[in-house]
Amino acid sequence: MNIKFKNILFLIISVILLLIFLTISFNGTKSQPDKVLAEDINNFGVINGGYEGFYLFDLNTNEIIKKISTGNYINKIELHEKLIYLTDSEGLKIYSITDDFEIELVNTFKTYGESLSLVKNDKYIYLADGNNGIVIFELDKDIFIRFLHHIKIDGIVIDLIKKDDYIFALGPKFGLKVYEIVDNGLKEITSYNSLISPSKIYTNENTLFIKDDILGLLAFDIQSIINNINFKSLYKLNFQIGDLSPISRDIFYFTDSEGLKKYDAGNIELIHSDNLLRANINYKNERIYISKKEKGFEIFDLKKEKIIYEHNVLSYINNFNINEEGIYVEDSGVIHFFDRKYNLKWSKEIEGKVLKVDDGLIVYKGDSVSVIKNENISTKNFGIPIYKTVNDNEKIWILSEKSIISFDEEKVILNGFYTDIMTYNGETYVTDQNYMYKMDPLTKNLKKIFYSANEIKSIEAYKGNIFIMTEYGIQYLDKEYNPTKFFSYSYYPDNYVFENGIFYMTIQNKVILLNTQINNLFSEYEFKIPIVDIDIFKGEVYISHSSYGIERFKINDNLELELIDSFQIFNANNFYLQKK
Incomplete structure (x- = not known):
């Protein structure tokens, strides 16, 4: 009896504890909201970084919380709730934003054109595909797409915008075309071709704005266009505009070479000074979001009348140098x-x-030369225009049109115009445009040892061989200064590094790698964008692009490159808010 009572009591206590645990668990789960809720999704925007990808930006905290690279240049983005629709140089891509701020690619479609712009409604996505016209996709559950057809247009479609049940298409050849959205397609209702160099379209309420780089800004009444009454402009502003963000028919903010301005029924007010001719802007809640491309991203508060946020890493990477401590x-x-x-x-x-x-x-x-090491700058003036500087085995030579000067000793070591100087195996070599000489360091006498019909740019040496870089190729010389081989190129390299017998050269958007020790083993790589500089550090190749960043590669014995990682600078081509 006593044992039975204990069992019943244990069972009751167990049930009570279970109920308490379930209640706590249920309440605990319920009290943890999503990080991105439907009611506050409007607090996020997307920065288009071009080649870099796109950035998810928190409007409350003014911070970038996520970056995604598509691998291609992004042209246009639309943000709808937790979905990002974009066009890049490959076509259409759809990304979803998860509750924990992760961004996932959920669908993609490669088009045949340039994918310059897009607009979306509940049923369809309309994509401006350059010379391929307008591509129409059927949309199911916001992420599933099915290609329907495309509308051929005589000319390149550069921009699309949607207003209610109408699509406006812009292009430099055909001007403006207006379509009504119908089931499974578009129906053209009118057009306007009195434009010269149209570049972008905007809408607000019942007004259509067309930016023409030659004509200026034209404003039209949308209802008059749709009803096919007339295409008479409401007004025309004959001044250069970078970008604009309309508030109403007669009020908008715009940028030009002087800064950020407000247009109000004919009155123009400068509210922030800067060269913003290439910038794009977006207005929300008394703030102007300014995308300055390679110059970064800023937020101007209209009430405080000042910049309250700015973000940039670098504007350009022109030249760089890598050592043990870091990167210049x-x-x-x-x-x-x-x-x-x-x-x-x-x-x-x-x-x-x-x-x-x-x-x-x-x-x-x-006439001045500065040597920068760590934070120390050593500057010397030589009183004559400098043609070139040469870093030669820890010595720095200054080449002018009249002489070669030692930077450390600040004295002339050789009079005359020369293109390069090199010390190697106890000998000093100098070159002019057609000859290489051996110089006696005491008497300064020169001995001609090689003639080149091609203009000599520079010289290098490795394992007893000398390599003369000319305007059309690299001439190999043996230890007796006899020519042995010649490696040709179409153009003299923009940049090159010579290390351990290997030339690392860049010409426009190409990298050429040449191993002078293995029977002219060479390889060539072509990049999507121009290369600015190249460097080698600890057997790894670093390549920079002006407004993209620095990429780091492994290199094997066959001169094959494999990307390790990249340091991308920040670009802000445009900023996108939630579509209403």
Whole structure:
């Protein structure tokens, strides 16, 4: 009896504890909301970074919370709730934003054109596909797409915009075409071809704005267009505009070379000074979001009348040098130094042509030369215009049109115009446009040892061989200065590095790798965008692109490159808010 009572009591206590646990669990789960809720999804925007991809931006905290690369240049983005629709150079892509801020690619479609713009409604996606016209997709559950057909147009479709049940298409040849949205397609209702160089269209309420790079800004009444009454412009503004964000028919914000301005029924007010001719803007809640391309991203608060947020990493990467401590980067007159994890450590303003030296950079302009190592800058003036500087086995030579000067000793070592100087195996070699000489360092006498019919640009040496870089190729010389081989190229390299017998060269958007020790083993790689500079560090190849960043590659014995990672600078081509 006592044992039975204990069993019943244990059972009751167990049930009570289970109920308490379930209640706590249920309430705990219920009290944890999604990080991105339907009611606050409007607090996010998307920055179009072009080649870099796109960035998810929190409007409350003013911070970038996620970056995604599509692998191609992005042209246009639309943000609908938790879905991102975009066009890049491949076609259409759809991404979803999950509750924990992850961004996932959920659908893609490769088109045959250039995929320059898109608009979406509940049933269809309309894509401006360049010369391929307008491509129409049927949309199911917001992410599943089915190609329906495309509308051929005589000319390139560069922009699309939707207003109610109508699609407006813009192009430089046909001007403006207006379509009514019908089941499974579009019905053209009118057109307007009195444009010269149209570039973008905007709508607000009942007004259509067309930006023409020659005519200026034209405003039209949308209802009059739809009803096919007339295409008479409401007004025309004959001044250059970078971009605009309309508030109403007679009020909009716009950018030009002077800054951010407000147009109000004929009155123009400058509210922020800056060169914003290439910038794009977007207005929301008394704030202007300014996308300045390679110059970064800013937010201007209209009530506070000032910039309240700005973000940029670098504007350009023009030249760079990598060492044990980090990376020197030259960015439009400013030298930045980043540590090995790409954290900015310091910046210094200095202008001129940049050359790599051991553990630093040389900057020369006019008659002055500055050597930058760590944060130290050593500047010397030589009183004559400088043609070139040469980093030669820890020595720095200054080449002018009249002489070669030692940077450290600040004295002339050889009079005359020369294109390069090199010390190798105890000998000093100099070149002019057609001859290579051996120089006696004491008497300064020159001995001609090789003639080149092609103009000589520079010289290198490795394992007893000398390599003469000319305007049309590389001439190999043996130890007796006899020509042995010739490697030709179409253009003299924009940049090159020579290390351990291998030339690492760049010409426009190509990288050419040449191993001089293995029977002219060479390889060539073509990139989508131009290459600015190249460097080698610990057997790895670093390649920079002006407004993209630095890519790091492994290289094997066959001169094959394999991407390891990249340091991307920040670009803001445009900013997109939730579509209503």
